[in-house]
Amino acid sequence: MMRVAHYHGPDDLRVESVDEPTLSETAVRIDVAACGICGTDLHEYESGPDLTPNEGEPHPLTGVSLPVPLGHEFSGTVSAVGDKVTAFSVGDAVTVNPAVVCNDCRYCAEGRHNLCESVANYGLSAQSGGFAEHAVVDAENVVALPDSIPVEYGALVEPFAVGLHAVRRSGLQAGDTAVVFGSGPIGLAIVQAARAAGATDVFVSEPRAARRKIATEVGATTTLDPTEIDAIEMIRSATNGGVDVAFEAVGIQPTYEAAIESTKRGGQITAVGISTNEVELVPNDLVVVERTINGSNGYLSGPRAAEEFEAAVRYLETGEFDVEAMITGRVALDDIVNGGFEALLDPESNHVKILVEP
Numbered sequence: 001m002m003r004v005a006h007y008h009g010p011d012d013l014r015v016e017s018v019d020e021p022t023l024s025e026t027a028v029r030i031d032v033a034a035c036g037i038c039g040t041d042l043h044e045y046e047s048g049p050d051l052t053p054n055e056g057e058p059h060p061l062t063g064v065s066l067p068v069p070l071g072h073e074f075s076g077t078v079s080a081v082g083d084k085v086t087a088f089s090v091g092d093a094v095t096v097n098p099a100v101v102c103n104d105c106r107y108c109a110e111g112r113h114n115l116c117e118s119v120a121n122y123g124l125s126a127q128s129g130g131f132a133e134h135a136v137v138d139a140e141n142v143v144a145l146p147d148s149i150p151v152e153y154g155a156l157v158e159p160f161a162v163g164l165h166a167v168r169r170s171g172l173q174a175g176d177t178a179v180v181f182g183s184g185p186i187g188l189a190i191v192q193a194a195r196a197a198g199a200t201d202v203f204v205s206e207p208r209a210a211r212r213k214i215a216t217e218v219g220a221t222t223t224l225d226p227t228e229i230d231a232i233e234m235i236r237s238a239t240n241g242g243v244d245v246a247f248e249a250v251g252i253q254p255t256y257e258a259a260i261e262s263t264k265r266g267g268q269i270t271a272v273g274i275s276t277n278e279v280e281l282v283p284n285d286l287v288v289v290e291r292t293i294n295g296s297n298g299y300l301s302g303p304r305a306a307e308e309f310e311a312a313v314r315y316l317e318t319g320e321f322d323v324e325a326m327i328t329g330r331v332a333l334d335d336i337v338n339g340g341f342e343a344l345l346d347p348e349s350n351h352v353k354i355l356v357e358p
């Protein structure tokens with residue numbers, strides 16, 4: 001038997017004892033060292049099921065429906081390997097690319113597996129998740145960690161991969177200036193990926209003081225509180241008319257507007273904030289000034305799953321990605337609801353990333 005946190009529905013996350021997951025011949029079993037609580041988990045907890053498949057509507061790829069094991073940002077040590085697995089051995093420190101893809105749709109065929117029409121994720125819509133003592137995942141989704149970093153740091157590789165992918169999608173070049181709207185975990189990952197890619201100035205617009213402080217620690221050159229000062233005005237005047245690249249990591253009207261208007265003519269806006277909110281924009285803010293908006297979703301998956309994950313791991317090794325600054329709390333699995341989810345949802349919270357350590 002093992003302990004695992006199951007999501008049953010809104011405000012209903014239960015730590016339960018279940019049978020050990022069975023190991024298929026292409027899978028590995030991981031003793032979880034740490035699993036980060038993500039904004040996606042909080043969204044499911046508050047107003048799901050959204051990315052988790054509701055009862056009676058099993059996921060087409062995995063057949064899983066509520067209750068599901070939660071937690072998709074995890075790392076640990078391999079404790080068993082399936083008969084056909086050659087890439088990993090018992091004792092290896094690893095992290096997980098949680099995206100399970102169909103390898104069958106048009107987008108998988110084009111090599112854009114993160115756009116897979118029937119993607120599932122460990123920890124949302126598959127048999128295993130990271131808020132558990134053990135997880136069983138396909139070896140294709142497993143990425144090795146070096147000995148030089150603590151194994152629990154591997155739990156941050158997934159959000160860093162999101163930031164890295166966003167910077168790659170933006171086309172940001174060495175010497176560019178950038179602004180990031182929103183410095184939650186993904187915004188902070190983008191700041192670090194942008195600096196690693198050679199951005200000279202990285203502005204961060206964020207109302208919470210504790211998050212602005214961490215943004216500065218991890219490489220933001222200027223932080224500002226958009227509830228206190230006019231972010232657009234300030235950024236435009238500091239950059240001779242606007243930054244080269246803006247990242248929108250919130251997903252609401254004011255940050256979209258600000259992201260567009262604080263970007264130079266001909267500049268690039270990359271949208272990362274997951275949101276179903278309606279946002280209005282003025283066509284001429286794009287058309288006559290030739291600004292471009294694109295979206296960025298997750299990271300490379302499928303056969304190339306390791307690519308951006310390995311790059312993120314390298315940045316952890318070299319210190320370009322600062323894990324300690326991101327981790328604001330660690331809780332035991334049994335304390336996941338009060339010490340983890342509720343703590344992060346507290347509007348007064350100064351937390352960024354809480355690790356659950358089963």
Ligand SMILES: [Zn+2]
Nearest residue numbers: 038039040073
């Ligand atoms: Zn996440």
Ligand SMILES: [Zn+2]
Nearest residue numbers: 102105108116
């Ligand atoms: Zn597909």
